[in-house]
Amino acid sequence: MTNELIQKFVETKSQKSTPVNIHFKQRSTLKGVFIRTNDYDELRMKNFWRIVPATRAAEWEKTKDGNLARIYNGAEFVRLTESN
Secondary structure, eight states: OOHHHHHHHHHHTTOSSOOEEEEESSSOOEEEEEOOOTTHHHHHHTTEEEEEEGGGHHHHHHHOOGGGOEEEEGGGEEEEEEOO
């Protein structure tokens, strides 16, 4: 997916702390939360995204520890869907 499509999904859906399903080309679907850090704009321009897995989202909400997130390449995303 392009960074514009991903950004539109993330920002128009107000997905600040709501988990979403991220479907990849060559790996399993990940349920996670897109997070904004001080390098968000720089990463976004390069189509990279910091995502905290949904299993660690509560811990991230409490600590805001960036080490809980991983950076993913948006070019590997097939689609984004809202999580139930």
